[in-house]
Amino acid sequence: MNATGRTWRRPPILIKDRRWRIGIYAGLLAYLVAAAASIEIDWLRVYQGLERGWRFIEGFLRPDFTSRWNDISHGLIESLTMTVTSTVVGVIISVPIGIGAARNLAPLPVYAVCRSIIALSRALQEIIIAILFVAMFGFGPFAGFLTLSFATIGFLAKLLAEDIEDIDSSQVEAVRATGASWWQLVNYAVQPQVMPRLIGLSLYRFDINFRESAVIGIVGAGGIGATLNTAIDRYEFDSAGAILLIIIVIVMVAEYGSSTVRKWVQ
Amino acid sequence: MPIATHNGTPVWRQRTSRQSLAIWAGWLALVALFVFCWQVMTKDTIWAFVQDAPRQAADIGSRMVPPRWSYIEKLLVPLWDTLNIATLGTLLGIVFAIPVAFLAARNTTPSVWLVRPIALFIIVASRSINSLIWALLLVSIIGPGLLAGVIAIGLRSIGFVAKLMYEAIEEIDGKQVEAVQATGASASQVIDYAIVPQILPTFFGVAVFRWDINIRESTILGLVGAGGIGLQLQASLNVLAWPQVTMIFIVILATVVVSEWVSAKVRHAII
Numbered sequence: 001m002n003a004t005g006r007t008w009r010r011p012p013i014l015i016k017d018r019r020w021r022i023g024i025y026a027g028l029l030a031y032l033v034a035a036a037a038s039i040e041i042d043w044l045r046v047y048q049g050l051e052r053g054w055r056f057i058e059g060f061l062r063p064d065f066t067s068r069w070n071d072i073s074h075g076l077i078e079s080l081t082m083t084v085t086s087t088v089v090g091v092i093i094s095v096p097i098g099i100g101a102a103r104n105l106a107p108l109p110v111y112a113v114c115r116s117i118i119a120l121s122r123a124l125q126e127i128i129i130a131i132l133f134v135a136m137f138g139f140g141p142f143a144g145f146l147t148l149s150f151a152t153i154g155f156l157a158k159l160l161a162e163d164i165e166d167i168d169s170s171q172v173e174a175v176r177a178t179g180a181s182w183w184q185l186v187n188y189a190v191q192p193q194v195m196p197r198l199i200g201l202s203l204y205r206f207d208i209n210f211r212e213s214a215v216i217g218i219v220g221a222g223g224i225g226a227t228l229n230t231a232i233d234r235y236e237f238d239s240a241g242a243i244l245l246i247i248i249v250i251v252m253v254a255e256y257g258s259s260t261v262r263k264w265v266q
Numbered sequence: 267m268p269i270a271t272h273n274g275t276p277v278w279r280q281r282t283s284r285q286s287l288a289i290w291a292g293w294l295a296l297v298a299l300f301v302f303c304w305q306v307m308t309k310d311t312i313w314a315f316v317q318d319a320p321r322q323a324a325d326i327g328s329r330m331v332p333p334r335w336s337y338i339e340k341l342l343v344p345l346w347d348t349l350n351i352a353t354l355g356t357l358l359g360i361v362f363a364i365p366v367a368f369l370a371a372r373n374t375t376p377s378v379w380l381v382r383p384i385a386l387f388i389i390v391a392s393r394s395i396n397s398l399i400w401a402l403l404l405v406s407i408i409g410p411g412l413l414a415g416v417i418a419i420g421l422r423s424i425g426f427v428a429k430l431m432y433e434a435i436e437e438i439d440g441k442q443v444e445a446v447q448a449t450g451a452s453a454s455q456v457i458d459y460a461i462v463p464q465i466l467p468t469f470f471g472v473a474v475f476r477w478d479i480n481i482r483e484s485t486i487l488g489l490v491g492a493g494g495i496g497l498q499l500q501a502s503l504n505v506l507a508w509p510q511v512t513m514i515f516i517v518i519l520a521t522v523v524v525s526e527w528v529s530a531k532v533r534h535a536i537i
Binding site for chain 2: 013032035036040041042046052053056077082084085088123124127131135136138142145211212218219229233235240248251
């Protein structure tokens with residue numbers, strides 16, 4: 001290659017124009033420096049904390065399931081029941097809303113109303129909804145149940161609506177040509193096409209709801225999160241490690257189970 | 267095709283009676299489970315509070331409006347902190363996620379039996395624990411502040427980014443790898459010239475997507491003391507300053523919408 005005096009150079013990854021590339025990279029670098037500078041690190045506090053961090057890792061490796069087992073099992077039962085009920089109620093409510101938010105089934109006013117319900121539910125995070133519901137309904141799993149149901153609606157109704165909009169329209173036409181009413185149309189042309197995916201999404205949401213149920217307890221909405229919060233506040237890292245391991249195992253089991261069921265349904 | 271006889275004439279039915287019985291039993295089991303869970307869950311619920319909820323909601327609602335607009339001056343610095351937590355946390359997560367992804371992908375892992383399960387466990391552990399829980403832990407370990415938030419976001423991002431990346435690595439075109447190998451390239455050169463160019467679009471897409479999610483999550487990390495706008499939210503909630511809470515909700519909502527828009531634009535431009 002030296003014979004011609006030219007060597008191959010790798011083309012740049014993203015931005016082809018050289019000036020833009022240098023400009024954008026310099027801007028990003030300046031932002032990162034500014035961002036990193038805004039973080040005040042109290043090295044002494046971090047150093048003191050290292051010992052606690054080590055104790056947490058020890059607690060994670062040698063979790064203590066027994067000494068707080070009453071609290072853990074109580075929180076776990078709350079979390080699991082909350083997950084089941086909120087997923088069921090969320091799915092029941094999100095099916096009509098999902099149908100209403102599908103442009104090929106619903107008239108425009110219904111479509112607009114359903115889409116705005118979905119947008120509202122998706123824009124607010126679980127924690128924020130949980131704060132409001134705890135303020136309204138008092139502490140405990142009932143507020144958590146409402147929070148998770150509300151969050152399920154936005155998630156499931158949106159995906160269901162998109163799925164209904166993507167269905168094969170020739171089947172709808174065929175059923176309509178038999179003189180079917182709107183209900184029969186939904187029952188015989190739409191439902192068989194979206195049912196496998198609806199079941200899959202519900203199971204996926206079950207997973208998410210369990211994971212979220214571990215979090216909303218921090219703001220008082222019941223479940224294992226409250227137990228975890230107490231354990232960490234008391235620096236009982238071995239109990240906290242046990243709770244985290246339980247959460248990880250349940251999420252793994254739920255993920256594995258739901259993927260098996262989804263394969264079987266589809 | 268399942269056919270039932272009704273008054274001597276055959277009638278079409280969607281399912282055989284055995285199928286419909288099985289489906290019926292399945293639904294019955296689901297309803298029974300639901301009722302059981304409902305009973306257990308509401309055992310300790312104080313129904314007077316629930317009946318009282320509409321009045322409480324109206325009360326809080328009337329306190330929440332109008333939002334205290336002037337409070338936004340105090341929110342700008344926390345908002346900047348929130349953005350920094352999200353960005354630096356995403357970067358931290360990516361730095362750790364890339365090696366984990368290469369160790370977890372079946373075609374690049376050094377050992378399928380030893381290293382891959384460990385990498386997969388890291389991914390599952392990071393994914394199943396919410397960033398708020400990581401923040402809770404880190405605040406008690408290294409003290410409150412932005413650093414705890416950044417690390418919490420980073421730890422949560424590892425699993426997400428690594429999972430999507432290792433799936434992308436497993437789906438690459440093997441011919442390009444073979445072609446580069448045929449030139450006598452070393453293992454690291456194969457990764458550099460054959461694998462990385464194929465997964466780069468996915469990588470940027472995933473990174474921007476995660477950044478968007480992280481902005482959402484970093485707005486609430488302050489609730490447990492990990493810095494950002496959530497600290498203000500916690501402070502306002504503690505003194506029941508509902509007009510300030512409304513203002514914070516508006517700011518969070520606007521940030522989330524803007525970041526979602528930016529990430530959609532960027533992803534559209536890249537892919």
